[in-house]
Amino acid sequence: REHEPLITVEVAVQLTDAKKFFKVPRTFRVMVCPGATVATFREVVGQDLAPSGRVMVPRGKEAMMALQDSEELPDKVTVTEFKGKRQVYVKFTMAQCYKVLSLLRGHLEKAESQKALHEAAIEVAEDEMEYRLRLSQFLMTEAYPVVCRHFGLGCDGVESLRVIPAGMYLVDQHLELLELQLEVETLMKNRGTVNFLMGKINELRHKFGLPPADYPPHLLNFVYSQSLLS
Known part of the structure; x- marks a missing residue:
C-alpha cells in the first residue's frame, strides 16, 4: 500500500523563569502528515505539553501569536509549558x-x-x-x-x-x-x-x-x- 509522506515540524520550547534564562532553548521535532492541525500536534506530544500550553508563531520582530487548535500546523513553532525529553515525536497513519x-x-x-x-x-x-x-x-x-x-x-x-x-x-x-x-x-x-x-x-x-x-x-x-x- 502507498502511505503518506511525513513532514517535520521544528519546535522550540520557550524558557520563561529566571533560572532558565542562560540555558540554550530546547528544541525537538514532530513528524506528521501534511495538513495536520495544532490539535494533531497536541495529540502527538500528549501529556508532555500541558493543556494550557500554547503553540505559537512569531508575529512581527518580537511578539508571538498563539495558534488555535483548528489552525494548520506550520513548519516551525514555539511552545510553552512543555516537559518532554524526547527529540522526536511521530504519529503514524x-x-x-x-x-x-x-x-x-x-x-x-x-x-x-x-x-x-x-x-x-x-x-x-x-x-x-x-x-x-x-x-x-x-x-x-x-x-x-x-x-x-x-x-x-x-x-x-x-x-x-x-x-x-x-x-x-x-x-x-x-x-x-x-x-x-x-x-x-x-x-x-x-x-x-x-x-x-x-x-x-x-x-x-x-x-x-x-x-x-x-x-x-x-x-x-x-x-x-x-x-x-x-
Missing part, C-alpha cells in the same frame, strides 16, 4: 502503521534474525525478563533502524524504542493491524505481548460482532508452554 509492521515482519522473517533470537533465548536460559532486554537490544540495533531509515525519523538507539511504538497508537483500533502485530510479536518470541494481543483481538472481534479468532495450535502452544523455544 493507519497505512503507515501497516508499513512499519510490514518492515519489521520482513526483517524478523530473515533466517539470521530468527537465529539471533533463538540463541538469545538459549543464552538467557529462557528467563523472560532477561529475554525482553535482549529483544529490546535487537530491535534497537537491528530492526528499528530499518523503520527509521524508511521514514527519515532521524533517531536511533534508545530513542527509537520510545518513538516508534508511541507513534503507532492507531494499531489498537484496527483488527487487520492487530493481526499483523501479532505476527510480528510472534516472530519476536515476545510471549507476554502475544498473549495480550490475542485477548485484544478477541475483544475487538466481539465488539464488531465477529466470532472469536481461531488461533493455530503452534501459537497456543507457544503462549501456554513454559518455553520461549516452542
Whole structure:
C-alpha cells in the first residue's frame, strides 16, 4: 500500500523563569502528515505539553501569536509549558502503521534474525525478563533502524524504542493491524505481548460482532508452554 509522506515540524520550547534564562532553548521535532492541525500536534506530544500550553508563531520582530487548535500546523513553532525529553515525536497513519509492521515482519522473517533470537533465548536460559532486554537490544540495533531509515525519523538507539511504538497508537483500533502485530510479536518470541494481543483481538472481534479468532495450535502452544523455544 502507498502511505503518506511525513513532514517535520521544528519546535522550540520557550524558557520563561529566571533560572532558565542562560540555558540554550530546547528544541525537538514532530513528524506528521501534511495538513495536520495544532490539535494533531497536541495529540502527538500528549501529556508532555500541558493543556494550557500554547503553540505559537512569531508575529512581527518580537511578539508571538498563539495558534488555535483548528489552525494548520506550520513548519516551525514555539511552545510553552512543555516537559518532554524526547527529540522526536511521530504519529503514524493507519497505512503507515501497516508499513512499519510490514518492515519489521520482513526483517524478523530473515533466517539470521530468527537465529539471533533463538540463541538469545538459549543464552538467557529462557528467563523472560532477561529475554525482553535482549529483544529490546535487537530491535534497537537491528530492526528499528530499518523503520527509521524508511521514514527519515532521524533517531536511533534508545530513542527509537520510545518513538516508534508511541507513534503507532492507531494499531489498537484496527483488527487487520492487530493481526499483523501479532505476527510480528510472534516472530519476536515476545510471549507476554502475544498473549495480550490475542485477548485484544478477541475483544475487538466481539465488539464488531465477529466470532472469536481461531488461533493455530503452534501459537497456543507457544503462549501456554513454559518455553520461549516452542
